[in-house]
Amino acid sequence: MTPDGFQQWLKHTMGLDAASIGPGVVERAVQRRMSASDRADLTAYWHLLRASQLEQQELIEAVVVPETWFFRDSQAFAALSHHYDPLWAAGHPGERLRALSLPCSSGEEPYTVVMALLDAGFPIDRLDVDAVDISERALSKARHGAYGNNSFRGRELGFRDRHFQLEDGAWRLPASIRSRVRFIQGNVLDIAFLPGEALYDAIFCRNLLIYFDAQTQVRTVEILRRLLRPQGLLFVGPSEASLMLAEGFVSAQFPMAFAFRKAPPKPGLDITAPAPRKTVAAIAAARPAPSPRALSAVPRPTAPVRPAPPPPQLAHAVDESLLDRAQALADNGRFTEAATACEAYLQTHSASARALYLSGLIHGALGRDSAAEDHFRKVLYLEPCHEEALMHLALLLETRGDAAGARVLRLRAQRCRSAAAGRQESQ
Numbered sequence: 001m002t003p004d005g006f007q008q009w010l011k012h013t014m015g016l017d018a019a020s021i022g023p024g025v026v027e028r029a030v031q032r033r034m035s036a037s038d039r040a041d042l043t044a045y046w047h048l049l050r051a052s053q054l055e056q057q058e059l060i061e062a063v064v065v066p067e068t069w070f071f072r073d074s075q076a077f078a079a080l081s082h083h084y085d086p087l088w089a090a091g092h093p094g095e096r097l098r099a100l101s102l103p104c105s106s107g108e109e110p111y112t113v114v115m116a117l118l119d120a121g122f123p124i125d126r127l128d129v130d131a132v133d134i135s136e137r138a139l140s141k142a143r144h145g146a147y148g149n150n151s152f153r154g155r156e157l158g159f160r161d162r163h164f165q166l167e168d169g170a171w172r173l174p175a176s177i178r179s180r181v182r183f184i185q186g187n188v189l190d191i192a193f194l195p196g197e198a199l200y201d202a203i204f205c206r207n208l209l210i211y212f213d214a215q216t217q218v219r220t221v222e223i224l225r226r227l228l229r230p231q232g233l234l235f236v237g238p239s240e241a242s243l244m245l246a247e248g249f250v251s252a253q254f255p256m257a258f259a260f261r262k263a264p265p266k267p268g269l270d271i272t273a274p275a276p277r278k279t280v281a282a283i284a285a286a287r288p289a290p291s292p293r294a295l296s297a298v299p300r301p302t303a304p305v306r307p308a309p310p311p312p313q314l315a316h317a318v319d320e321s322l323l324d325r326a327q328a329l330a331d332n333g334r335f336t337e338a339a340t341a342c343e344a345y346l347q348t349h350s351a352s353a354r355a356l357y358l359s360g361l362i363h364g365a366l367g368r369d370s371a372a373e374d375h376f377r378k379v380l381y382l383e384p385c386h387e388e389a390l391m392h393l394a395l396l397l398e399t400r401g402d403a404a405g406a407r408v409l410r411l412r413a414q415r416c417r418s419a420a421a422g423r424q425e426s427q
């Protein structure tokens with residue numbers, strides 16, 4: 001038996017494309033399981049694997065990437081609570097809102113769904129969240145509902161004080177939130193995946209498809225299509241958005257939320273039009289853009305004889321709208337155009353952390369990992385504690401096998417977080 005045979009088994013069983021988690025990861029996991037199960041060589045371990053469901057689960061646990069945190073790519077949750085707001089609840093009397101988090105890992109994502117809707121005033125006694133993952137280990141942590149600092153990233157941590165209680169050094173969610181989520185162990189590739197479940201109003205399938213090869217991605221998208229209600233919203237990860245467009249979904253037009261629908265786009269939709277309420281404000285890491293009032297207050301130049309450079313304020317507004325456009329294009333999965341718009345902006349604003357971060361995301365979505373890495377590093381040069389850039393960079397390093405480099409970045413993020421918490425306390 002060769003290491004390739006194990007990679008094939010993992011691909012067939014759980015869809016894992018070994019290349020997606022970095023060179024040698026599967027091989028090392030197999031070696032670890034081989035010695036843990038006292039097997040002398042790969043052939044003996046292969047026989048055990050084929051015969052034992054327990055060992056199959058152990059090998060799966062050894063290769064999954066459970067990386068997740070609360071309010072990850074937070075624009076998705078802003079979009080969710082914008083769409084399914086108290087008005088929606090009032091307009092659909094007697095209806096329950098059904099959401100699915102697939103995969104849910106250790107629970108941060110489905111619990112975020114509950115917190116986001118609760119904060120937006122949605123009556124959460126009418127909310128049912130199903131949360132599925134293949135990893136029993138991750139699910140057991142999810143059911144427990146207590147979390148360490150690593151689950152809280154980013155600069156906006158007000159939700160932690162609102163919803164969690166510190167118990168024995170861990171942040172614990174109350175039963176009122178935990179009880180809204182039903183955790184289910186499942187493999188999205190199982191023939192009978194979620195049999196007989198009613199359709200979902202919102203599905204979060206983020207950061208799963210990136211681990212699959214093209215064929216398995218398409219197969220999974222078909223499963224999601226089957227599970228989503230006709231008007232429902234499907235959220236994917238930033239690097240998965242272009243796949244959704246290729247598979248016939250349409251953007252739901254929420255900036256940087258990577259939200260899609262089944263329905264065809266409205267004719268003549270203008271992606272430069274103002275974004276829906278709430279979501280603009282929720283664009284993560286965005287420097288404050290000029291408000292419409294500020295823009296209209298800018299005096300128009302009076303019939304210049306020669307084309308004159310725009311007044312500085314107007315020039316700023318024009319520039320900012322270029323960046324907003326880049327963001328809107330990215331949200332629509334038009335990453336190549338988004339990259340061009342972003343680079344044009346960076347020509348004159350090379351020290352804009354917002355533009356560099358957006359550019360990093362866009363390059364990442366285009367699979368240009370080294371350009372993405374370069375941009376995230378520049379963000380960190382400007383803002384050494386830019387948490388999202390630290391986390392994205394750590395993931396990129398991990399993907400190319402630099403686990404030590406990734407660890408250093410995560411530790412740095414932790415230090416930044418503690419320092420920020422300390423500053424808050426002393427205020």
Ligand SMILES: C[S@@+](CC[C@H](N)C(=O)[O-])C[C@H]1O[C@@H](n2cnc3c(N)ncnc32)[C@H](O)[C@@H]1O
Pocket residue numbers: 013014015064065066067068069072102103104105106109132133134135138186187188189204205206207208237
């Ligand atoms: C990176 S986490 C994503 C968690 C969350 N959606 C997020 O974006 O933060 C990926 C998860 O996918 C799960 N997973 C991998 N293959 C799966 C499969 N075939 N079916 C269900 N879950 C799977 C892993 O166990 C892991 O917890």
